[in-house]
Amino acid sequence: MCTRIFWNDNPIAKTVARCMDWEVSDEPDLWFVPRGLTRGGHDDDALSWTSKYSSVVLSMWRLGTSDGLNEKGLAVHGLYLDPVDVGEWPVDGRASVPNSLWVQYVLDTFATVAEAVAAVGDIRITAPELRGQRLGVHLALEDASGDSAIFEPQGDRIVVHHGREYTVMANSPVMDAQLANLARYAPFGGTLAPPGNITSLDRFARASYFRHYLPEPENVLQAVAGVFQLIQNVAVPYGAPYNDGGVYPTWWEAGADLTNGVYYFVSTRSPSMFWVSLADLADGTEVLRLDPRDESLVGASESRFERAELPY
Secondary structure, eight states: OOEEEEEOSSSSOOEEEEEEEOSSOOOOEEEEEOTTOEEEOOSTTBOEEEOSSOEEEEESTTSSEEEEEETTSOEEEEEEEOGGGTOOOOOOSSOEEEHHHHHHHHHHHOSSHHHHHHTGGGSEEEOOEETTEEOEEEEEEEOTTSOEEEEEEETTEEEEEESTTOOEEOSSSOHHHHHHHHTTBTTTTSOBOOOOSOSHHHHHHHHHHHHHTOOOOSSHHHHHHHHHHHHHHSOOOTTOSOGGGTOOOEEEEEEEETTTTEEEEEETTSSOEEEEEGGGTTTOOSOEEEOTTOTTOOEEOGGGOEEOOOOO
């Protein structure tokens, strides 16, 4: 399934990349979400909030936000987590946010990882059915300072791993188990060579291994290229015969230069990468949409957005 890799220890730019692996396409759309947009509040105990910060985000099936970057340089990524790890949250007086909107809530509300960590207990996370499936979700967050955090619902609480050292995330098992497995490999305490399979445990170990050896970039382009090179190393080619084991093809790869506020996207059905500068959009007041699967997109693409109505 999905993987996220954050490069926060180079002197040029803080960069991140993630891939989306799924049995079927998540039918992504790329949105510009302005400040001042109110959302949520559809159920009796659901939180209603108004966006403090503008953002560029990817939607999944037009039912929620899976990934994005806000104008303050905070990026958030929602990755699949086995539903067995989600649990049932008791009604306890806190307002609720569905996990399909968790990424958007964080991007709308916080400027830094530390702010999001401090407020992680203010809401309950629910897991409503999406297209007949109850999906588990955990979040990776990073910001332009290089700070990082992982939010994982376990039972009726969110376990937080906060610190610059949390630069890789994959799917199940949870982070503690991933780190225990990683300790079997060199140079993380063990002696094993990096694994070559595509299970979540192996992708986590392989991404951590190659990230450890990234050479220092000479410029921003190399800092961006570095994380995309690594994310492609854990991607699953379309047509690979792995779906019997619950691992599916990579549909797209997205990333961000947090230092300079640029969001990148590559469809695995296209040979081209395109990007948008959030600085060029941040003060806009209208919701905008771009089809990221358009094969004509390449290079700077801010001008390709069109006015639209956010469907969720």
